[in-house]
Amino acid sequence: MSGSELPKLARVAHAGHCNRCLSALPSSHIQIDASRLAIGFYCFGTLDLLGSIYEKTKEIEREGWREWLWHQQTNRPYGTDPEEYSEYDTPHLIMTYTAILSLAILRDDFEQLDRNGIVRFLQACQREDGSFTSFPNGGESDLRQVYCAFAISSMLDDWSGVDVDRAVSFIQQCSSHEGGYGQQPTGEALGGTTYCALASLYLAPSVSDLHAPNPHVTTDERRRTIRWLLQNQASSGGFSGRTNKDADACYCFWCGASLHILGVGDLVDRTAFLSYLASCQFKFGGIGKAPEDRPDPYHTYLSLAALALFPLEDADPSWKLPRLNALWNTTEDTADWIRQHVPLYTVKAQSPVRK
Amino acid sequence: MPDIAGDGPEEQPLFSERPDWTDVTPVPQYEGYNPIAPIFYTPQYKDATDYFRGIVKTNEKSERVLELTEAIIRLNPAHYSAWQYRYHTLLAIKAPLDAELKLMDSLAVQFLKTYQVWHHRRLILTAIYSPPPSNASGLNDPTATTSSSAKSKPSPESQAAARTELAFITRVLMVDAKNYHTWSYRQWLLAFFDDVHLWEGELGFVERLLEEDVRNNSAWHHRFFVVFGRGQLQGEEDRVAVLKRELSYTKDQIALAPNNASAWNYLRGILERTGTSFSNLRSFVEPYTKTHEDRLGDEEILDLENPAPSAEAELPCVAALEFLADIYEKDAVSKSVEIWKRLANELDTMRKKYWEYRIKEALKDVPVQS
Numbered sequence: 001m002s003g004s005e006l007p008k009l010a011r012v013a014h015a016g017h018c019n020r021c022l023s024a025l026p027s028s029h030i031q032i033d034a035s036r037l038a039i040g041f042y043c044f045g046t047l048d049l050l051g052s053i054y055e056k057t058k059e060i061e062r063e064g065w066r067e068w069l070w071h072q073q074t075n076r077p078y079g080t081d082p083e084e085y086s087e088y089d090t091p092h093l094i095m096t097y098t099a100i101l102s103l104a105i106l107r108d109d110f111e112q113l114d115r116n117g118i119v120r121f122l123q124a125c126q127r128e129d130g131s132f133t134s135f136p137n138g139g140e141s142d143l144r145q146v147y148c149a150f151a152i153s154s155m156l157d158d159w160s161g162v163d164v165d166r167a168v169s170f171i172q173q174c175s176s177h178e179g180g181y182g183q184q185p186t187g188e189a190l191g192g193t194t195y196c197a198l199a200s201l202y203l204a205p206s207v208s209d210l211h212a213p214n215p216h217v218t219t220d221e222r223r224r225t226i227r228w229l230l231q232n233q234a235s236s237g238g239f240s241g242r243t244n245k246d247a248d249a250c251y252c253f254w255c256g257a258s259l260h261i262l263g264v265g266d267l268v269d270r271t272a273f274l275s276y277l278a279s280c281q282f283k284f285g286g287i288g289k290a291p292e293d294r295p296d297p298y299h300t301y302l303s304l305a306a307l308a309l310f311p312l313e314d315a316d317p318s319w320k321l322p323r324l325n326a327l328w329n330t331t332e333d334t335a336d337w338i339r340q341h342v343p344l345y346t347v348k349a350q351s352p353v354r355k
Numbered sequence: 356m357p358d359i360a361g362d363g364p365e366e367q368p369l370f371s372e373r374p375d376w377t378d379v380t381p382v383p384q385y386e387g388y389n390p391i392a393p394i395f396y397t398p399q400y401k402d403a404t405d406y407f408r409g410i411v412k413t414n415e416k417s418e419r420v421l422e423l424t425e426a427i428i429r430l431n432p433a434h435y436s437a438w439q440y441r442y443h444t445l446l447a448i449k450a451p452l453d454a455e456l457k458l459m460d461s462l463a464v465q466f467l468k469t470y471q472v473w474h475h476r477r478l479i480l481t482a483i484y485s486p487p488p489s490n491a492s493g494l495n496d497p498t499a500t501t502s503s504s505a506k507s508k509p510s511p512e513s514q515a516a517a518r519t520e521l522a523f524i525t526r527v528l529m530v531d532a533k534n535y536h537t538w539s540y541r542q543w544l545l546a547f548f549d550d551v552h553l554w555e556g557e558l559g560f561v562e563r564l565l566e567e568d569v570r571n572n573s574a575w576h577h578r579f580f581v582v583f584g585r586g587q588l589q590g591e592e593d594r595v596a597v598l599k600r601e602l603s604y605t606k607d608q609i610a611l612a613p614n615n616a617s618a619w620n621y622l623r624g625i626l627e628r629t630g631t632s633f634s635n636l637r638s639f640v641e642p643y644t645k646t647h648e649d650r651l652g653d654e655e656i657l658d659l660e661n662p663a664p665s666a667e668a669e670l671p672c673v674a675a676l677e678f679l680a681d682i683y684e685k686d687a688v689s690k691s692v693e694i695w696k697r698l699a700n701e702l703d704t705m706r707k708k709y710w711e712y713r714i715k716e717a718l719k720d721v722p723v724q725s
Contacts, residue, residue: 021392022391022392023393024392024393024394024395025392025393025394025395026394026395027394027395027396027397027400029394030394030396030397030400030430030431031431031432031433032394032433033394033396033400033431033433033434034431034433034434034435034436035433036391036392036393036394037391039391039392040391040392043391043392060389061389063389064387064388064389064390065389065391067387067388067389068386068387068389068390068391069391071385071387090436092435102391134435135435135439138439138442139435139439139474140470140471140473140474176576176579177576177579177583177620177621177623177624177625177627177628178576178620178624179620183535183539184539186539186542186543186546186580186584187535187539187542188535188538188572188573188576188577189576190535220627224627226709228620230706230709231616231620231706233705233706235705237705242533242572242573243572243616243617243620244570244571244572244615244616244617245533245572264712266708267706267708267709267712268708269705269706269707269708272705
């Protein structure tokens with residue numbers, strides 16, 4: 001099947017799915033109560049990729065969301081000092097990452113960002129072995145948190161909260177015999193944590209550009225990782241997250257973006273890739289993990305992000321998406337906004353800022 | 356006290372309706388005028404979490420807090436604050452931790468895919484078998500095996516407990532043989548106790564699982580961990596014998612089902628890990644690179660060291676061809692190129708660009724023939 005034979009990307013329907021989730025979720029979703037900031041990010045990210053933030057949402061709504069997000073920043077009344085957190089307003093590392101991205105998508109000026117507090121928070125979360133817990137003195141710790149700590153530090157352009165060498169050593173220990181990276185040092189190679197490992201290693205301050213060999217990845221490791229990643233592209237065109245498991249739309253991003261970061265994105269069979277994701281579109285909007293599956297914002301966003309990384313020349317214009325920054329996992333426009341507003345000291349903007 | 360075990364959540368009185376909770380001031384959740392993805396909370400969840408915020412504010416650590424946090428985690432097993440607070444409460448009131456473990460057993464299968472269930476279990480095991488330092492709140496790393504493992508003195512009690520835990524994990528794996536959290540927990544448990552008696556049962560365990568599904572990659576991965584990632588090497592010191600055994604086992608599994616990426620990844624993994632050249636396996640691999648027709652011409656030698664593909668096997672095997680091409684790459688690169696071309700154009704077209712990339716990369720270092 002060539003690119004021109006593919007169905008269209010149902011942009012309006014997918015934006016609708018995410019808008020609905022932003023407005024309300026049913027009681028069956030109580031189990032994601034602790035991840036609302038992540039759900040928000042997947043919804044905002046979807047609208048950002050579809051270019052429909054300004055069309056589909058009103059300024060008063062965006063103002064309300066920004067206000068709600070700032071209320072999740074723990075600086076009242078306990079402050080961002082780790083000694084002063086109470087048990088229910090401790091900040092969460094992964095949610096901090098998604099909150100910053102969401103605020104950037106909503107074009108916040110970040111005047112309220114407690115940069116020093118966040119740096120102290122990162123310090124409090126890092127363990128002896130270099131990994132990070134989700135919150136100070138508790139919670140699980142694995143490559144997801146390492147990635148978030150690196151992404152946050154990179155966005156702040158301030159690495160004083162992270163012992164980079166120790167973190168890199170932890171990441172390297174997660175490399176499995178198959179070539180992918182597990183969740184923690186004994187873990188089975190997994191697509192999501194492979195992305196977290198590679199994005200972190202390429203975000204690390206000693207690395208200046210994506211095209212030069214990375215000092216933290218040996219030639220052999222790189223070869224094994226590329227081999228494992230590509231082995232995960234199933235006959236349906238989609239990617240699985242582990243060897244001998246079924247394809248899942250979200251791994252199209254985790255594995256696809258990993259290949260992109262390693263500079264070999266061109267090796268993915270793009271037509272098959274697109275055709276798999278096209279078939280995961282749910283008829284009433286949103287994208288699910290596999291054809292016929294119910295959609296959710298997570299799979300919707302990650303599918304679109306994957307598609308943004310692998311544009312197909314002869315596909316219908318509905319599939320045209322903006323360029324994605326694979327390391328931060330947001331559009332390049334939003335990444336520009338971050339560069340201009342998140343660090344304490346910013347270089348004068350290279351291109352005009354969109355209001 | 357109301358009987359939680361008997362009634363369903365709908366029949367339970369809310370905490371706000373209970374006389375034994377009137378001293379607590381519930382704290383509602385702030386939502387602002389345009390909350391992000393607000394969830395239509397059930398009255399039970401709203402009530403329980405309002406009361407949770409109330410007791411957190413007063414820093415209450417008591418028996419009734421255990422009841423409250425259990426109610427919350429049954430409704431939302433991912434409520435990490437409730438889990439964390441519950442753990443601190445258990446320690447503060449010196450609650451019997453083995454009872455906690457039994458409660459976790461009943462929740463585990465229902466909440467298999469939740470990080471927090473397993474993390475809590477890890478914390479409880481660590482607390483039972485290597486108590487944390489007195490300032491529990493300052494603990495940055497309660498489950499690190501380096502600083503607080505039980506391996507210094509494996510008492511009969513902790514050995515028995517470890518075996519019980521392993522049996523529990525085995526039962527959970529029967530429900531979902533590839534659950535990531537479950538396998539990670541098993542690996543943590545083995546490293547934590549680092550007891551030779553526990554390690555030695557693992558190969559048999561993996562083999563049983565692979566008998567059921569030879570493509571269970573989690574089982575193959577676990578095997579790698581057990582062979583190369585274990586602490587105590589007792590009984591496994593002869594690494595030459597270990598490698599021989601692993602090669603023999605893997606070759607048998609490949610013979611059974613040649614088109615199994617897990618087995619080939621394992622094979623490559625053990626060779627790379629031990630610095631063994633791939634060319635050592637050339638005689639084993641070659642029959643798998645041919646079609647059945649091509650093989651008809653070969654002599655039928657029964658070689659136990661190199662089990663051949665069965666008549667039902669789908670040949671040629673892509674992974675075997677890849678392996679052979681990797682062998683040739685060192686000193687016969689033109690043969691590798693031939694294989695890669697076949698894979699690209701005929702046998703593994705999904706990865707056409709990858710095989711072409713392999714050709715390009717391999718020829719980069721070869722002087723161009725004029």
